Every structure is written in structure tokens, then in C-alpha cells.
Amino acid sequence: MDQASKFYIKLNYPLSGYGVPAILDWGFFKILFVENSGMAMGTKLNDFIPFITEKTAKLILTLFRILAIFGLGYWLRDSINKQVHVLLKWALALIFAGALGNIIDSAFYGLIFTDSYNRVASLFPEQGYAPLFYGHVVDMLQFPLVEWDWPTWMPWIGGQHFLFFQYIFNVADTAISTGVGILIVFNKRIFAKTKD
DSSP: OHHHHHHHHHHHOOOOOTTOOOSEEOSSOEEEEEEESSSGGGOOHHHHSTTSOHHHHHHHHHHHHHHHHHHHHHHHHHHHHTTOOHHHHHHHHHHHHHHHHHHHHHHHHHHHBOOOTTSOOOBSOSSOSSOTTOOOEEEEEEOOOEEEEOOTTSTTTTTOEEEETOOEEOHHHHHHHHHHHHHHHTHHHHTOOOOO
């Protein structure tokens, strides 16, 4: 589902520019097209480590994601072999699938697509928009549940516009968040210690 939705958006729409209407707008749910070259919510590694370049930060992030997916895969396989709690298997499977979906974007999309700036991307061009490991993650889902303007009398934020849950994400991010949510909510059940 993740890769199918990303391919569909990438091959049918240009990037959603600021002020451009959403591809689909139901008010509380929107489909947009943005690309994320960094981590969650667009944060980049060089925001935290300012002495490295953005290109180096992107390479480090992609290589770390690849290592992490191998670690997750090992944990998932080990959990299946050890017959652990079914919720742990589901949580790890969701996190693994979501991470793999985003790694595919980061590692290969720069090679297999043209850029999407003011045009619809094409698949398998002679030259893509970025080299191996420098692709951008495609995000498209947004749930802007409520929005308002802060009263002008409030210090620091007075008069500013606020949008609750402004972040744009994808199916892979949803799988990761669901898996982490299962681990948090059912933590005691999943990791219950057995009595001797």
C-alpha cells in the first residue's frame, strides 16, 4: 500500500507548493504531495550536528536507516522463532514494514524518478533527481483536525495561526506509529515476566 500510494502520487502530481490547493481536501483530511529529505517532520541531522554538510547528513541518515532495518529484521525473525507474544510480532512487523517503505524512498527514488518541481515525475529516466541513498521520502496524508488564531493578548503566540496536526505523513509512517503505539500501550502484556 505504501509504495503503491507513493508511486501513484509521484507519477500523477507535481509537488504541492505553498498556497496551492490540496489534491484532495475534505477539511479534516487532505492529500498533498511533499517530499522529505530528512527525518520525522522534516528535521535534518545537520540541524543537530551543524558542522556536517546537508549531503553528509543525508548519507549518514540513510545508512543508519539501513542498519536499523537489519536490526529490526533480526529482532522480528528471532521473535517469531521464540514464539513470543503475538502483539510483539505485530508491532515489530509494522515497524519493519514502515521502515522498509521509507528506506526504499531514501535509497532508490532519486535514481528511478525525475524531480517533481512544477511537473509530474517520470519513471526510469536516463538520470534521476539524486544519486543512490539521496532520495526523498514521499509524504501525502494530512489530518488538520482543528485550527484557530490565538487571541492577541496571549504572550509570545498572540495573533498567530495554529493548526493542530499540521504534519504530512505516509502509509509507512502510519505503520511505524501503530507498531510503536502497540509496544507502548501493551507493554506490560508483551514483556510480562513469566514466573518460575
